[in-house]
Amino acid sequence: MSEVQILQRVNAFLKRQHGHFIDGEMCASVGRAQVEIVNPTTEQVIAHIAIGNQTDVEHAVQSAHQAFIGAWAQTSPYERGLKLNKLADLIEQHGEELAQLETLTTGKLINLARHLEVAQSVIFLRYFASWSTKINGQTMQPSIPSMQGEKYTAFTLRQPIGVVGGIVPWNFSLMIGVWKIGSALTTGCSIVLKPSEFTTLSLLRLAELAIEAGIPKGVINVVTGKGETGQHLIESPLVKKVSFTGSVPTGMAIGKLAMSCDLTRVSLELGGKNAAAILADADLDQVLPTLLQATFVHQGQVCAAPERFFVHRSKYAEFIEKITAALQQIKVGSPLDESSMFGPLSNQVHFEKVKHYLDLAKQNNQVIAGGRVLEGTGYFVEPTLLSVTGTEDPLFIEETFGPVVDVIAFDDEEELISMMNHSRFGLTASLWTNDLSKALRMIPQIEAGTLWINMHTFLDPAVPFGGMKASGIGREFSDAFIDDYTELKSVMIRY
Ligand code: NDP
Numbered sequence: 001m002s003e004v005q006i007l008q009r010v011n012a013f014l015k016r017q018h019g020h021f022i023d024g025e026m027c028a029s030v031g032r033a034q035v036e037i038v039n040p041t042t043e044q045v046i047a048h049i050a051i052g053n054q055t056d057v058e059h060a061v062q063s064a065h066q067a068f069i070g071a072w073a074q075t076s077p078y079e080r081g082l083k084l085n086k087l088a089d090l091i092e093q094h095g096e097e098l099a100q101l102e103t104l105t106t107g108k109l110i111n112l113a114r115h116l117e118v119a120q121s122v123i124f125l126r127y128f129a130s131w132s133t134k135i136n137g138q139t140m141q142p143s144i145p146s147m148q149g150e151k152y153t154a155f156t157l158r159q160p161i162g163v164v165g166g167i168v169p170w171n172f173s174l175m176i177g178v179w180k181i182g183s184a185l186t187t188g189c190s191i192v193l194k195p196s197e198f199t200t201l202s203l204l205r206l207a208e209l210a211i212e213a214g215i216p217k218g219v220i221n222v223v224t225g226k227g228e229t230g231q232h233l234i235e236s237p238l239v240k241k242v243s244f245t246g247s248v249p250t251g252m253a254i255g256k257l258a259m260s261c262d263l264t265r266v267s268l269e270l271g272g273k274n275a276a277a278i279l280a281d282a283d284l285d286q287v288l289p290t291l292l293q294a295t296f297v298h299q300g301q302v303c304a305a306p307e308r309f310f311v312h313r314s315k316y317a318e319f320i321e322k323i324t325a326a327l328q329q330i331k332v333g334s335p336l337d338e339s340s341m342f343g344p345l346s347n348q349v350h351f352e353k354v355k356h357y358l359d360l361a362k363q364n365n366q367v368i369a370g371g372r373v374l375e376g377t378g379y380f381v382e383p384t385l386l387s388v389t390g391t392e393d394p395l396f397i398e399e400t401f402g403p404v405v406d407v408i409a410f411d412d413e414e415e416l417i418s419m420m421n422h423s424r425f426g427l428t429a430s431l432w433t434n435d436l437s438k439a440l441r442m443i444p445q446i447e448a449g450t451l452w453i454n455m456h457t458f459l460d461p462a463v464p465f466g467g468m469k470a471s472g473i474g475r476e477f478s479d480a481f482i483d484d485y486t487e488l489k490s491v492m493i494r495y
Pocket of ligand 1 (some may be wrong): 075167168169170171195196197198226227228229230231245247248250251253254269270271272295302303304344399401429467472
């Protein structure tokens with residue numbers, strides 16, 4: 001199959017001199033340094049972005065602050081919802097353009113970019129927009145005794161927290177950026193986004209679409225750059241909340257920094273070493289297609305995807321035989337070729353990290369299937385299944401964030417739960433079984449923010465998402481995000 005044709009407006013966008021998006025327009029960076037944007041399929045430099053310094057960040061934060069106290073504060077909740085819905089319409093209309101930008105910068109399969117990243121961005125944004133008119137306080141009856149016939153009443157207000165600093169990783173930059181925009185804007189906050197240095201372009205384009213959607217200038221700003229740019233954002237006194245998605249070490253550093261900046265609110269969506277447990281009654285022919293898709297989607301570079309398979313010993317041999325055969329059918333190729341099933345890793349730094357884990361597995365004869373780094377251009381590795389030496393094996397413990405998953409047999413429920421919970425992470429987990437009683441007994445014992453039965457890696461705007469243990473603090477989606485983006489003000493009245 002041939003590759004999809006890159007749209008003219010995508011080529012034109014790549015060629016632009018990119019700055020930051022501040023106060024409703026693209027503006028030149030004060031910071032002079034630049035980063036190259038590399039296509040992970042071709043290893044060619046396709047664009048350059050600016051590295052924002054403290055002055056750039058302050059400019060963006062000031063713009064967001066003015067918009068917060070000015071235009072956005074004057075916009076009614078109903079109008080906020082309308083504008084977010086309009087932005088969702090524009091994302092849909094520009095879907096192919098945004099999908100191509102994502103594929104060129106992340107190596108994501110074009111159909112995944114179209115049907116997951118862009119399509120889900122639209123669905124999530126419309127969901128958030130629907131909350132704008134439903135963010136309310138409560139009334140309550142105080143317990144203070146009345147001594148002289150006076151009465152008391154009380155109520156709470158939910159007030160937007162102010163300027164949000166949103167720091168976004170490289171795996172789903174558009175969609176995760178949209179989650180942060182949707183949460184901030186629907187509650188009445190404004191936002192400054194710092195995308196990953198590897199995948200900045202789709203959010204820069206999105207910020208332009210936001211102006212077309214009628215979102216007032218300054219409400220959404222994008223400052224590009226590396227980790228240091230993100231640090232300046234957290235340190236800015238006008239940033240009242242940091243919403244971070246990324247790795248555990250960076251998340252911990254950000255949490256500490258935010259606390260030291262006058263207790264800036266912070267929510268952290270971090271990594272995982274997620275478990276998928278296949279119980280004795282599972283029908284492997286039914287389980288495997290769904291499990292494989294959930295595991296190797298976007299080359300395994302999904303925080304929620306499983307990296308540890310636990311298989312009941314009675315099914316272990318059959319599982320290994322069938323999954324090995326299935327992995328051999330996965331067609332690795334250019335992400336712009338619509339028939340490819342598996343593309344490259346997203347950037348060279350990550351490619352080196354995954355290669356390190358593959359080398360480790362090869363040294364110890366742990367490769368069951370896959371394991372090769374593909375020769376030639378591009379950051380390609382095979383989808384890989386490994387055995388582990390035990391629960392202290394680094395391959396069992398450390399997040400690879402790649403298409404590398406290990407498998408271990410278990411004998412009974414107690415052993416299974418103990419091994420599943422043997423991790424500093426607690427993001428997601430799944431049970432594959434039709435034994436409802438067993439599943440219901442196990443659910444409370446599994447340490448994970450999200451637990452799926454007969455599915456994995458599905459996020460939905462109506463269902464809260466976030467991690468336990470070192471996988472994070474806070475919950476996104478549903479009504480759970482409202483707490484994080486608003487201050488709860490209590491009012492008591494004596495009359
Ligand atoms: P990183 O933690 O390396 O980076 C995330 C973002 O933080 C990037 O924008 C990065 O910029 C920025 N950053 C890096 N250092 C600092 C710093 N000191 N101060 C402020 N900002 C900083 O994660 P990755 O981008 O590599 O993403 C992969 C990780 O994200 C995985 O661990 C994955 O599990 C996790 N993740 C979690 C999700 C969840 O919802 N729980 C969802 C998606 C990913 P730059 O890239 O320019 O260095």
